[in-house]
Amino acid sequence: MKFTIRPALKSDEPLLWRMLYFAAHMDEEGSAPESAKTNPDLAPYVEKWTERAGDLGFIAVGEDGTPAGAAWIRVMPAESPLYRWVAPQTPELAIAVAPEFVGQGVGTELMRHLPPAARAIYPAIALSVRANNPAKRLYERFGFATVARITNRVGTQSFVMLLQLRQRADAE
Numbered sequence: 001m002k003f004t005i006r007p008a009l010k011s012d013e014p015l016l017w018r019m020l021y022f023a024a025h026m027d028e029e030g031s032a033p034e035s036a037k038t039n040p041d042l043a044p045y046v047e048k049w050t051e052r053a054g055d056l057g058f059i060a061v062g063e064d065g066t067p068a069g070a071a072w073i074r075v076m077p078a079e080s081p082l083y084r085w086v087a088p089q090t091p092e093l094a095i096a097v098a099p100e101f102v103g104q105g106v107g108t109e110l111m112r113h114l115p116p117a118a119r120a121i122y123p124a125i126a127l128s129v130r131a132n133n134p135a136k137r138l139y140e141r142f143g144f145a146t147v148a149r150i151t152n153r154v155g156t157q158s159f160v161m162l163l164q165l166r167q168r169a170d171a172e
């Protein structure tokens with residue numbers, strides 16, 4: 001199937017909740033689809049989407065209008081574990097593709113759109129990815145570098161990765 005990419009709007013919040021569920025691997029935990037909403041570590045990725053300055057995301061939509069995936073960035077609360085490793089106020093990337101569309105290039109297409117659009121707003125983007133997730137290769141292809149290895153919310157290992165969008169001098 002062909003996919004088109006469009007900006008993530010306020011009305012996409014329910015879709016972002018669903019995608020957060022997959023991005024955080026809650027499906028693998030057998031959690032209910034709504035559980036990301038009540039998880040204090042995860043809810044800040046989506047709640048009140050578009051109401052914070054700098055909220056930026058893209059949605060992949062199939063030819064028949066079915067949403068296939070989303071990638072978005074948001075500045076997380078100051079207590080985010082990533083801020084021990086990257087500058088505070090660095091937005092965090094979340095990305096997921098619905099299970100039935102995984103492995104068809106949707107994630108790659110979303111990543112082609114997000115960092116170039118983010119560059120106008122932010123000097124860098126951070127993310128965390130589980131150590132056993134092949135998605136790390138996707139991020140590396142788009143220029144993310146590993147800056148730390150951490151214990152994640154379920155007690156396994158994750159990498160903190162950072163994509164520098166502008167040179168330090170540009171950002172000042």
Ligand SMILES: CC(C)(COP(=O)(O)OP(=O)(O)OC[C@H]1O[C@@H](n2cnc3c(N)ncnc32)[C@H](O)[C@@H]1OP(=O)(O)O)[C@@H](O)C(=O)NCCC(=O)NCCS
Pocket residue numbers: 022023024025095096097098101102103104105106107108109128129130133134135136137138
């Ligand atoms: C990671 C993800 C967004 C990539 O989107 P995608 O459309 O499947 O990816 P593409 O088809 O564009 O392939 C690009 C890369 O995605 C990764 N990928 C592909 N299938 C994957 C899968 N089943 N699980 C995780 N990553 C996968 C690989 O790194 C792949 O590159 P490679 O073939 O060189 O290894 C998507 O697979 C997904 O939502 N996975 C489950 C949730 C998740 O892991 N989110 C990221 C959390 S940090």
